[in-house]
Amino acid sequence: MSGRTTGLTPPDEARPPVRHPDAPAPGELLGSHYDQCFGCGAGQPHGLHLEARAGEGVSVTAEFTVQPAHQGAPGLAHGGVLATALDETLGALNWVLRVIAVTGRLETDFLSPVPVGTVLHLEAEVTAVHGRKIYSTATGRIGGPDGPVAVRAQALFIEVRVEHFIANGRPDEINAALADPDQLRVARAFEVNP
Numbered sequence: 001m002s003g004r005t006t007g008l009t010p011p012d013e014a015r016p017p018v019r020h021p022d023a024p025a026p027g028e029l030l031g032s033h034y035d036q037c038f039g040c041g042a043g044q045p046h047g048l049h050l051e052a053r054a055g056e057g058v059s060v061t062a063e064f065t066v067q068p069a070h071q072g073a074p075g076l077a078h079g080g081v082l083a084t085a086l087d088e089t090l091g092a093l094n095w096v097l098r099v100i101a102v103t104g105r106l107e108t109d110f111l112s113p114v115p116v117g118t119v120l121h122l123e124a125e126v127t128a129v130h131g132r133k134i135y136s137t138a139t140g141r142i143g144g145p146d147g148p149v150a151v152r153a154q155a156l157f158i159e160v161r162v163e164h165f166i167a168n169g170r171p172d173e174i175n176a177a178l179a180d181p182d183q184l185r186v187a188r189a190f191e192v193n194p
């Protein structure tokens with residue numbers, strides 16, 4: 001046993017999240033944090049190509065259209081792909097907090113099947129912050145932004161430094177990313193911490 005507190009309920013001493021003053025304006029398209037990301041990268045042919053926008057407060061919205069490559073059962077989205085869509089949307093909250101954070105824990109509820117061709121309308125918000133721990137929730141609706149919730153998640157993200165990726169990633173991809181001016185621009189945007 002590690003002794004970690006792994007619950008998804010913020011402790012009493014957690015504080016409300018703070019929108020960074022330089023966060024993108026509500027409605028602004030956030031773009032991809034990495035071209036090869038399976039969740040949001042344009043360079044991944046079978047990726048989700050999820051497009052997220054900044055919301056009000058510390059929130060984001062996103063859309064993901066389920067493609068034939070995303071099937072689990074015939075004609076239905078794979079649950080892991082739906083969890084990825086939730087994870088990616090929650091990860092996009094980094095843009096609004098202006099911190100780099102990775103998923104530590106993700107709990108997902110699958111409430112109804114999501115057919116291929118469906119546009120999943122996602123929303124995520126940070127509910128509390130405690131030290132490096134960022135507590136957040138997300139929903140995915142079908143049939144429109146106000147349609148029924150098909151999937152939802154609670155998550156705990158952990159703030160990391162950019163060195164986390166340099167220390168743990170494969171050298172080929174790390175070096176390619178460091179040589180890409182667009183990628184450096186994104187990394188610098190996250191380094192403007194309060």
Ligand SMILES: CCCCCCCCCC(=O)SCCNC(=O)CCNC(=O)[C@H](O)C(C)(C)COP(=O)(O)OP(=O)(O)OC[C@H]1O[C@@H](n2cnc3c(N)ncnc32)[C@H](O)[C@@H]1OP(=O)(O)O
Pocket residue numbers: 004005006007033087088091092094100101102103104105131132133156158160187190
């Ligand atoms: C450039 C932008 C990039 C944005 C990417 C977004 C992509 C979408 C999101 C993802 O999918 S990220 C990829 C999936 N996640 C990972 O690969 C993370 C793998 N795990 C790790 O690298 C480390 O475990 C982690 C950095 C999360 C934590 O290790 P640390 O050594 O830095 O933290 P530490 O063990 O000191 O724990 C700090 C606090 O967090 C808590 N914690 C850490 N890991 C946890 C965990 N897994 N579950 C619950 N709590 C956790 C821990 O209990 C502790 O709480 P307290 O401060 O209250 O003691």
